[in-house]
Amino acid sequence: MPHNHEELLKHVSADMPSDELLQDLGDLFKVFGDTTRIKIMYALHEDEMCVCAIADLLKMTQSAISHQLKVLKAANLVASRREGKTIYYRLADEHVKSIIGQGYEHITE
Amino acid sequence: MPHNHEELLKHVSADMPSDELLQDLGDLFKVFGDTTRIKIMYALHEDEMCVCAIADLLKMTQSAISHQLKVLKAANLVASRREGKTIYYRLADEHVKSIIGQGYEHITE
DNA sequence: TTAACATATGAATGATTGTTCATATGTTCA
DNA sequence: TGAACATATGAACAATCATTCATATGTTAA
Numbered sequence: 001m002p003h004n005h006e007e008l009l010k011h012v013s014a015d016m017p018s019d020e021l022l023q024d025l026g027d028l029f030k031v032f033g034d035t036t037r038i039k040i041m042y043a044l045h046e047d048e049m050c051v052c053a054i055a056d057l058l059k060m061t062q063s064a065i066s067h068q069l070k071v072l073k074a075a076n077l078v079a080s081r082r083e084g085k086t087i088y089y090r091l092a093d094e095h096v097k098s099i100i101g102q103g104y105e106h107i108t109e
Numbered sequence: 110m111p112h113n114h115e116e117l118l119k120h121v122s123a124d125m126p127s128d129e130l131l132q133d134l135g136d137l138f139k140v141f142g143d144t145t146r147i148k149i150m151y152a153l154h155e156d157e158m159c160v161c162a163i164a165d166l167l168k169m170t171q172s173a174i175s176h177q178l179k180v181l182k183a184a185n186l187v188a189s190r191r192e193g194k195t196i197y198y199r200l201a202d203e204h205v206k207s208i209i210g211q212g213y214e215h216i217t218e
Numbered sequence: 219t220t221a222a223c224a225t226a227t228g229a230a231t232g233a234t235t236g237t238t239c240a241t242a243t244g245t246t247c248a
Numbered sequence: 249t250g251a252a253c254a255t256a257t258g259a260a261c262a263a264t265c266a267t268t269c270a271t272a273t274g275t276t277a278a
Contacts, residue, residue: 002161002222002223002224003159003161003195003223003224005158005159005161005162005165008156008158008162009162009165009166012152012155012156012158012166013166015154015155016148016151016152016166017151017213021213021216021217022144022147022148022151023144024216025144025147025209025212025213025216026141026142026143026144026146026147027142028212028215028216029138029141029142029147029212030139030142030143030235031142032135032138032141032142033135033136033138033139033140033141033142034135034139034235034236035128035131035132035134035135036236036237037135038131038134038135038138039125039131042125042126042131043121043125045124046121046124047117047121049114049117049121050112050114050254050255051254051255051256052111052112052114052253052254052255053114053117053118056114056118057118057121057122057125060237061237061238061239062254062255062256063237063238063239063240063255063256063257064236064237064238065255066254066255066256066257067236067237067256067257068236069255069256070256070257071236076215082244082245084245084246084254085244085245085246085252085253085254085255086112086245086253086254086255087254087255087256093215095211095212095214095215098211099138099208099211099212099215100134102204102207102208102211103134103137103138103204103208104130104134105204106137106185106202106204106208107130107133107134107137108130111252111253111254112253112254139265143265143266145266145267159224159225160224160225160226161223161224161225169267170267170268170269171224171225171226172225172226172227172267172268172269172270173266173267173268174225175225175226175227176226176227176266176267177266177267178225178226179226179227180266191274191275193224193275193276194222194223194224194225194274194275194276195223195224195225195275196224196225196226219278220277220278221276221277221278222275222276222277222278223274223275223276223277224273224274224275224276225272225273225274225275226271226272226273226274227270227271227272227273228269228270228271228272229268229269229270230267230268230269231266231267231268232265232266232267232268233264233265233266233267234263234264234265234266235262235263235264235265236261236262236263236264237260237261237262237263238259238260238261238262239258239259239260240257240258240259241256241257241258242255242256242257242258243254243255243256243257244253244254244255244256245252245253245254245255246251246252246253246254247250247251247252247253248249248250248251248252
């Protein structure tokens with residue numbers, strides 16, 4: 001007969017957050033899971049930048065950057081302000097830096 | 110004429126890690142970007158578990174879990190030990206907990 | 219060694235997603 | 249108002265990926 005782990009399962013499942021929250025967590029990290037978006041977040045590490053500056057930096061089209069900024073904004077990872085024709089993007093909060101920082105530590109040790 | 114940001118770019122690009130490292134960072138977060146894998150990591154939060162217990166917990170096939178454990182192991186996020194027929198998986202280090210913890214904070218505030 | 223169990227793996231498929239291209243929206247200045 | 253600039257957006261395509269199914273590997277006990 002297959003082995004038994006009722007006890008363990010009872011204990012572990014009691015400590016699991018809701019499916020919805022776990023899904024949201026996965027969706028959040030999915031946003032970090034793309035090199036272009038990582039580069040954008042890294043670029044905004046110190047200071048805000050406009051869209052065309054980011055495109056220049058990453059040598060990618062304005063459209064591609066704009067699409068990715070939309071994804072980042074939907075996840076509340078970046079925020080923006082308009083100044084005339086130009087729109088400046090910045091990191092939305094400190095979590096971005098600490099998440100990237102922890103990831104950095106993990107792969108560089 | 111389009112506006113100029115040579116100065117900014119010079120400064121920002123000097124602070125950017127290598128493309129290879131940024132790629133690795135994206136690849137790492139890609140592993141976090143799946144609900145099944147998030148659930149597995151959460152389940153292993155407190156204690157090690159065998160493959161079939163995880164499959165029971167998540168109500169998924171043994172094969173699906175095994176495939177995902179392989180991805181997690183390749184990213185050095187989980188480790189395993191054999192005990193007879195059974196193989197127990199556990200979290201590989203503390204970064205997993207802190208990355209998930211930061212993500213959790215971000216979405217719950 | 220044979221049966222039962224636990225896990226791993228390769229191929230196939232359906233779904234998701236990043237980029238491109240063309241174009242639309244919004245802003246400034248002459 | 250019209251031209252130039254900055255950004256956003258929708259559709260389409262190629263590539264990536266999670267799961268399933270069938271089967272292989274490894275372990276134990278009779």
